[in-house]
Amino acid sequence: MTAKKIYEIGEIPQMGEVPDEMYAWVIREDRLGVPEKAMQIEKMPVQKPGKDEVLVMVMAVGINYNNVWASQGVPISVIGEDTGYHIGGSDASGIVWAIGDNVKRWKVGDEVIVHCNRDDGDDEECNGGEPMYSKSQRIYGYETNDGSFAQFTTVQSRQLLKKPVHLSWEESGCYTLTLATAYRMLFGHPPHALRPGMNVLVWGSSGGIGSMAVQICKAVGANAIGIVSDDDKIPFVEKLGAVGVLNRKKYECFGQLPDVKDPKEYSDFIKKCRVLGKDIWNITGKKDVDIVFEHPGESTFPVSCYLVKTGGMVVICAGTSGYNLTMDARYIWMRQKRIQGSHFANLYQANQANEMMIQKLINPLMSECFQWDQIPLAHTKMMNNQHLPGNMAALVQAKKTGMKSLNEIK
Numbered sequence: 001m002t003a004k005k006i007y008e009i010g011e012i013p014q015m016g017e018v019p020d021e022m023y024a025w026v027i028r029e030d031r032l033g034v035p036e037k038a039m040q041i042e043k044m045p046v047q048k049p050g051k052d053e054v055l056v057m058v059m060a061v062g063i064n065y066n067n068v069w070a071s072q073g074v075p076i077s078v079i080g081e082d083t084g085y086h087i088g089g090s091d092a093s094g095i096v097w098a099i100g101d102n103v104k105r106w107k108v109g110d111e112v113i114v115h116c117n118r119d120d121g122d123d124e125e126c127n128g129g130e131p132m133y134s135k136s137q138r139i140y141g142y143e144t145n146d147g148s149f150a151q152f153t154t155v156q157s158r159q160l161l162k163k164p165v166h167l168s169w170e171e172s173g174c175y176t177l178t179l180a181t182a183y184r185m186l187f188g189h190p191p192h193a194l195r196p197g198m199n200v201l202v203w204g205s206s207g208g209i210g211s212m213a214v215q216i217c218k219a220v221g222a223n224a225i226g227i228v229s230d231d232d233k234i235p236f237v238e239k240l241g242a243v244g245v246l247n248r249k250k251y252e253c254f255g256q257l258p259d260v261k262d263p264k265e266y267s268d269f270i271k272k273c274r275v276l277g278k279d280i281w282n283i284t285g286k287k288d289v290d291i292v293f294e295h296p297g298e299s300t301f302p303v304s305c306y307l308v309k310t311g312g313m314v315v316i317c318a319g320t321s322g323y324n325l326t327m328d329a330r331y332i333w334m335r336q337k338r339i340q341g342s343h344f345a346n347l348y349q350a351n352q353a354n355e356m357m358i359q360k361l362i363n364p365l366m367s368e369c370f371q372w373d374q375i376p377l378a379h380t381k382m383m384n385n386q387h388l389p390g391n392m393a394a395l396v397q398a399k400k401t402g403m404k405s406l407n408e409i410k
């Protein structure tokens with residue numbers, strides 16, 4: 001095949017041949033809004049990898065909440081100030097297409113997945129500390145502007161993980177952000193690290209991160225108590241291994257904490273929290289949960305802080321329902337509860353989480369696989385909470401679903 005300036009979606013160049021341009025889904029300031037308006041296909045230059053970087057030909061991608069926020073410019077616009085664009089996409093599977101001079105661990109042709117933590121590797125936190133605390137830490141495809149919703153993407157060599165051979169491109173491309181986030185939330189904050197027999201309350205347990213948390217609990221021998229908003233989702237979460245699943249629509253203990261100086265309103269709220277607490281006790285055998293896996297935020301945070309056991313941990317990575325979190329501090333100090341923020345994962349944690357996938361202890365739970373031109377639609381579904389349980393994927397250079405390596409595609 002003669003080299004071309006740009007290849008059509010699904011057209012595979014000769015191994016290692018890098019075209020000048022690529023197709024990408026691009027967000028720009030003047031069209032922020034719903035994903036289908038904000039994201040438009042544009043021809044963009046293919047970036048050459050730096051010394052420690054790798055160019056990946058993207059076979060398939062995962063759909064995450066990141067690009068719902070990015071499309072709307074909420075809570076902040078993530079469009080590059082100097083470049084004027086944002087290409088989203090924080091998950092991908094693909095093939096190493098070119099490598100920088102310093103790259104030793106990967107070679108052209110390796111089949112890989114991308115995790116979304118970037119850092120410059122050059123401070124104390126990245127060398128003996130905690131890379132997620134480095135000032136240079138950024139989420140690729142959200143806090144950086146050249147994500148995976150493109151035919152090619154340039155990533156740091158240390159962003160790559162082995163693609164599980166038993167999974168298709170689309171299955172491989174859809175789980176890393178959610179799995180590694182859940183992994184760090186459950187293992188990354190000792191001494192509150194997941195152990196066999198622990199009870200863990202998992203909000204949104206059929207969603208991206210929640211469904212991974214339930215599976216991790218099951219794999220470790222801990223008890224996940226799942227929460228969903230629809231009885232139809234209950235069998236799905238039970239099948240993942242939750243020991244019990246409750247429908248949050250049956251309870252009224254949500255929203256910000258009422259005014260503690262209004263005794264009637266306050267005691268009504270605590271009574272409503274106890275109704276949920278009692279149903280959890282019915283599952284755990286009258287034990288309070290050791291960990292609450294929090295991400296809805298504003299609407300669930302007060303009850304999460306109330307329900308977690310004395311000395312337990314509420315670990316939170318998001319505020320999907322709002323950021324204005326409230327709690328009764330008396331329960332926090334008297335019962336010595338820990339409130340812990342958590343954000344994605346470092347390379348070690350992402351790799352450990354991926355090992356669980358390679359060992360088939362975790363299912364990627366791909367719910368749907370979209371075509372390249374449906375990537376904005378998939379985000380709109382997520383924005384409207386209309387997506388099926390699990391993780392959504394989309395094809396990029398993989399023409400068909402079910403393909404597991406480049407050899408099958410050629």
Ligand SMILES: NC(=O)c1ccc[n+]([C@@H]2O[C@H](COP(=O)([O-])OP(=O)(O)OC[C@H]3O[C@@H](n4cnc5c(N)ncnc54)[C@H](OP(=O)(O)O)[C@@H]3O)[C@@H](O)[C@H]2O)c1
Nearest residue numbers: 065181204207208209228229296299317318320321343344
């Ligand atoms: N900091 C990080 O590193 C990081 C990483 C990944 C994701 N996140 C964030 O985590 C959040 C969840 O991500 P995801 O991929 O799991 O999204 P998702 O697939 O949409 O799942 C979220 C689930 O939350 C539940 N939910 C929504 N509103 C709720 C409410 N008011 N009260 C209780 N539950 C509610 C929904 O389940 P039900 O309706 O069935 O209850 C939904 O399925 C997003 O905000 C995302 O941006 C953060």
